[in-house]
Amino acid sequence: MGAKDLERLRRHWNKQARHYDRQMTFADRKFFGDTRQWICGQASGDVLEVALGTGLNLPWYPGGVRLTGVDLSPEMLEHARRRAADLGREVDVRVGDAQRLEFPDSSFDTVVSTYSLCAVPDERAAVEEMWRVLRPGGTLLLADHVVSTSAPVRLLQRLVELVSVPVGGENFRRRPIRHVRALGFTVERHERFKLGIVERLAARKPAA
Amino acid sequence: MAVTLDAQLLEILACPAPDHAPLRTGTPDDPSADALTCTSCGRVYPVRDGIPVLLLDEATTPESDEPRSDGA
Numbered sequence: 553m554g555a556k557d558l559e560r561l562r563r564h565w566n567k568q569a570r571h572y573d574r575q576m577t578f579a580d581r582k583f584f585g586d587t588r589q590w591i592c593g594q595a596s597g598d599v600l601e602v603a604l605g606t607g608l609n610l611p612w613y614p615g616g617v618r619l620t621g622v623d624l625s626p627e628m629l630e631h632a633r634r635r636a637a638d639l640g641r642e643v644d645v646r647v648g649d650a651q652r653l654e655f656p657d658s659s660f661d662t663v664v665s666t667y668s669l670c671a672v673p674d675e676r677a678a679v680e681e682m683w684r685v686l687r688p689g690g691t692l693l694l695a696d697h698v699v700s701t702s703a704p705v706r707l708l709q710r711l712v713e714l715v716s717v718p719v720g721g722e723n724f725r726r727r728p729i730r731h732v733r734a735l736g737f738t739v740e741r742h743e744r745f746k747l748g749i750v751e752r753l754a755a756r757k758p759a760a
Numbered sequence: 761m762a763v764t765l766d767a768q769l770l771e772i773l774a775c776p777a778p779d780h781a782p783l784r785t786g787t788p789d790d791p792s793a794d795a796l797t798c799t800s801c802g803r804v805y806p807v808r809d810g811i812p813v814l815l816l817d818e819a820t821t822p823e824s825d826e827p828r829s830d831g832a
Contacts, residue, residue: 626809626813648814648815655772655774657780
């Protein structure tokens with residue numbers, strides 16, 4: 553992953569910022585259901601959201617959490633900041649790379665990431681970074697579209713990737729839960745629906 | 761506008777380079793500049809519109825000749 557690729561991705565997401573909410577609200581209604589509520593409702597303490605985007609999760613966090621958000625795209629973060637202000641929420645935002653987070657080890661009680669690992673070039677590196685910045689006993693909350701359990705849908709996903717990967721680096725056949733388990737997280741809650749396309753999980757980093 | 765980050769926030773802000781050393785506000789030459797400087801490797805990260813840009817590719821390294829993005 554060179555600097556040029558990262559810059560290209562950033563430009564892609566800067567361009568998406570304006571239309572992202574409309575597309576995503578549609579996807580939320582059609583596919584993801586109550587996933588934002590499900591994820592954010594389990595967050596507590598010092599929370600890091602990786603790939604905060606336009607902040608579509610912001611309304612769903614409990615009142616007491618202290619929120620920090622990272623995104624590759626400053627334009628996305630501009631939307632998130634406005635949304636936070638409208639909601640009367642405090643959120644610290646900064647431009648960063650999910651594959652190289654800018655926090656010391658063991659900084660957060662909860663790490664959240666929704667619909668982002670599909671678009672991070674090296675999603676395993678991103679999950680490793682989430683592990684690193686989580687405190688022992690901390691919670692990882694992930695949701696994404698993943699490879700379907702249905703063969704015809706898998707074929708379709710493969711075809712879509714022929715376009716979506718070169719255009720926006722978006723993958724449709726990943727399973728982040730494999731990296732989560734391989735790193736040593738304990739998966740405590742796990743749901744998969746819509747022909748296995750939507751997967752959400754809560755996992756704990758073992759206490760020291 | 762100088763970087764105004766509270767102490768608690770600075771505590772959890774670190775350099776994205778592997779040593780993840782703490783950051784200090786400003787640049788070595790100008791402590792009130794819109795930038796954050798790593799206390800270990802000396803990389804200087806710009807702060808644009810109040811948002812710290814903590815990407816290695818956007819950082820100015822002490823030995824590089826690139827123009828500083830902090831306007832100093």
